[in-house]
Amino acid sequence: MTPQPVVSRAELLAALQLQYEWGADEALCELPVDRLSEAVPQLPPRRPSDVPSGKSGRQDGLGPVATKADGVPAGGINLRAVEEAPDLPTLMRLTAAPDDLFLARTATHRLEPVFVEDAPFMLIGEAPDADEDRSGALFAGEAGALLEKMLRSAAMDRSQISMAPALPWRPPGGRTPSDAEMQACHPLLLRTIALCRPRFLVTMGVTPLRMLLGPEAAVGRLRGKWTEVPVPGLATPVPLLPMRHPLQLRASAAARRNAWQDLLILMEKLAPE
Numbered sequence: 001m002t003p004q005p006v007v008s009r010a011e012l013l014a015a016l017q018l019q020y021e022w023g024a025d026e027a028l029c030e031l032p033v034d035r036l037s038e039a040v041p042q043l044p045p046r047r048p049s050d051v052p053s054g055k056s057g058r059q060d061g062l063g064p065v066a067t068k069a070d071g072v073p074a075g076g077i078n079l080r081a082v083e084e085a086p087d088l089p090t091l092m093r094l095t096a097a098p099d100d101l102f103l104a105r106t107a108t109h110r111l112e113p114v115f116v117e118d119a120p121f122m123l124i125g126e127a128p129d130a131d132e133d134r135s136g137a138l139f140a141g142e143a144g145a146l147l148e149k150m151l152r153s154a155a156m157d158r159s160q161i162s163m164a165p166a167l168p169w170r171p172p173g174g175r176t177p178s179d180a181e182m183q184a185c186h187p188l189l190l191r192t193i194a195l196c197r198p199r200f201l202v203t204m205g206v207t208p209l210r211m212l213l214g215p216e217a218a219v220g221r222l223r224g225k226w227t228e229v230p231v232p233g234l235a236t237p238v239p240l241l242p243m244r245h246p247l248q249l250r251a252s253a254a255a256r257r258n259a260w261q262d263l264l265i266l267m268e269k270l271a272p273e
Helices: 009-021 079-084 088-094 102-106 130-135 141-153 179-196 206-213 246-250 253-270
Strands: 122-125 162-165 201-204 227-229 238-243
Touching (some): 079 179, 141 246, 201 206, 238 253
Antiparallel strands (some): 227 238
């Protein structure tokens, strides 16, 4: 009889971590399950007060949001709750656990924005990576270390700036967010910006850039140039500077040179007249 190989505890944990990174969120039975014999779950009825009086939608680069009868977009974030939130703590509480948003169920932590009074600008990061998802902190791990080096070279510190993620929840396995997921989180990002009322916006990576300027926006084409983005709730458009994500600086010397050029453009904009 051939002896069975002994699997160590570390190997089992590594296999479990791999499945988690692939997006597996449910243990499977060894025996088949007859799904047809199970009762179809029914959602609880919506209260009349949850139904907005008008049609919900928006006209922006990402296109109109697909909504259900109760005004909740297909992604599951209640537009009415987002639009009526008077401050960031209320906004975070009202959008803590969207019913139908797959990302909110699979992510380990939700990333919350950081608001700094009188911050020189607001930084919008990518969808959370593995370090951010584990810690629940914006720009954690290597990305945070690289960001701090970038800011120090411009005589700034991360404690001085407001920050927010493009999406609060990490897509399973770190995959690229889908268009539907970006649409679902777009109103939350806009309301976060409106409540922070930044003088300037700096996007790091392609996801926040596309969420704010449209699906055709590209960092390589737009970096190094200021543009303006309209934000509902703010009287005037906010100047926006696209930059590469800190983790992209490892790619080449050209990427690091571009990042330094963009920092000089930012510093020139922030300099007192």
